[in-house]
Amino acid sequence: MKLDHSQPLEYSTNQNSVNIFGFWIFLGAEIMLFATLFTVYFTLSNRTGHGPTGTDIFEITPVLIETILLLTSSFVIGLAIHAMRLGNKKAMLTFFAITLLLGLGFLGFEIDEFVHYVHIGAGIQTSAFTASLLTTLGTHGAHVTFGLFWGLAIILQVKKRGLTPETANKSFIFSLYWHFLDVVWIFIFSFIYLK
Amino acid sequence: MKELFPAKQIMGFVFSLILTAVALAVYFLDLSFSAGLTILIVTAFVQALLQLIVFMHAGETKDKWSIYGNVYFMVFIALVTIFGTLFLFLWDM
Numbered sequence: 001m002k003l004d005h006s007q008p009l010e011y012s013t014n015q016n017s018v019n020i021f022g023f024w025i026f027l028g029a030e031i032m033l034f035a036t037l038f039t040v041y042f043t044l045s046n047r048t049g050h051g052p053t054g055t056d057i058f059e060i061t062p063v064l065i066e067t068i069l070l071l072t073s074s075f076v077i078g079l080a081i082h083a084m085r086l087g088n089k090k091a092m093l094t095f096f097a098i099t100l101l102l103g104l105g106f107l108g109f110e111i112d113e114f115v116h117y118v119h120i121g122a123g124i125q126t127s128a129f130t131a132s133l134l135t136t137l138g139t140h141g142a143h144v145t146f147g148l149f150w151g152l153a154i155i156l157q158v159k160k161r162g163l164t165p166e167t168a169n170k171s172f173i174f175s176l177y178w179h180f181l182d183v184v185w186i187f188i189f190s191f192i193y194l195k
Numbered sequence: 196m197k198e199l200f201p202a203k204q205i206m207g208f209v210f211s212l213i214l215t216a217v218a219l220a221v222y223f224l225d226l227s228f229s230a231g232l233t234i235l236i237v238t239a240f241v242q243a244l245l246q247l248i249v250f251m252h253a254g255e256t257k258d259k260w261s262i263y264g265n266v267y268f269m270v271f272i273a274l275v276t277i278f279g280t281l282f283l284f285l286w287d288m
Contacts, residue, residue: 011256024262028269035273039280060222067215075208078250083199091199179250183243189215190239194222195232 008085010172012165023173027180034184037136041192047128054129054192057122059113063193066109067185070144073102074182077175084171089163092171093155099178100151103144110141133192140188143181150174207249214238214245 004012011017045054080095117123117134124134154174158167218238221231247253253262 007256017256017258020256021258021261024265028265031266031269031273032276035276039277042277043280043284064219068212071208071211071215074246074250075204075211078204078207079199081252082201082204086198088199176251179246183246186215186239186242186246190218190235194218194235 009163009165009168010084012168016165016169019169020173020176023176027176030180030184034136034139034187037132037139038187038191041132041136044128044132049127049129051127051130052120052122054133057117057120058193059116060193062109062113063189066106066113067189069102069106069109070182070185073099073106074179076102077178081172081175084163084168087163089158092163093158096151096155096158096171100148100155103148103151103178107141107144107148110137110144114138114141136188136192140181140184143184147174147178147181150177204249207245211242211245214242 007017011020076095077099080092080099083091083095114134114137117130122130124131151174154167154171158171161167215238218235221234226234247266253259253266256262
């Protein structure tokens with residue numbers, strides 16, 4: 001294995017940089033996945049049938065809390081990668097844990113939001129509007145849920161194996177995923193809740 | 196301790212909070228639909244670029260143009276899909 005020391009650890013082997021680029025291509029496909037969900041939502045958001053409209057059901061406070069939680073977690077995972085590049089494993093793992101806790105907080109508020117929607121009669125089968133809304137939010141939420149398990153697995157692996165080219169590579173790729181979820185949320189926040 | 200909090204990322208975080216606050220103003224101020232939407236489009240895309248460059252380190256390695264090329268191409272296809280559909284189904288063109 002040839003190590004290129006001019007690059008950070010996560011890029012240090014050829015395999016590593018190919019892995020990272022491969023993940024960028026996957027994120028490209030994810031952009032498209034969320035674009036189709038936004039397409040459906042924008043097309044159907046006025047088709048409320050006998051159900052409630054967006055203005056009836058959206059509450060800004062929990063949505064704002066979710067936004068701040070996810071935005072902060074995206075910042076903290078950035079700090080984790082910075083600490084990793086400094087070779088500070090302890091700080092990196094602390095930042096990773098904070099990131100996942102913030103993600104868990106986000107998910108808690110989102111689950112509460114979903115329960116609230118169903119409670120006030122805006123379930124997934126109520127109208128084309130609620131169906132497309134809950135599918136879009138749910139797909140993002142499912143990604144965050146998956147990320148929590150993935151991040152936890154990475155914490156355990158770094159704890160066990162230390163910072164190697166492999167674990168650094170996996171951690172960096174996870175950070176790309178987490179930042180991407182924050183970007184998707186920014187678009188959900190702007191074009192679903194605020195519009 | 197200080198080296199764990201790089202100025203660039205802290206600035207990025209502060210800037211993204213400011214952009215969120217500006218976007219939020221659209222909700223509370225009584226703006227016209229198109230003025231509000233314009234502000235949201237600007238704040239959302241600037242914030243996405245900020246994440247891409249500051250936090251995702253997109254421009255730091257040799258493969259930067261492959262990364263940017265891939266992302267911009269997919270964003271282009273995404274916008275064509277979204278606006279193409281809106282043209283057909285909502286704006287009746």
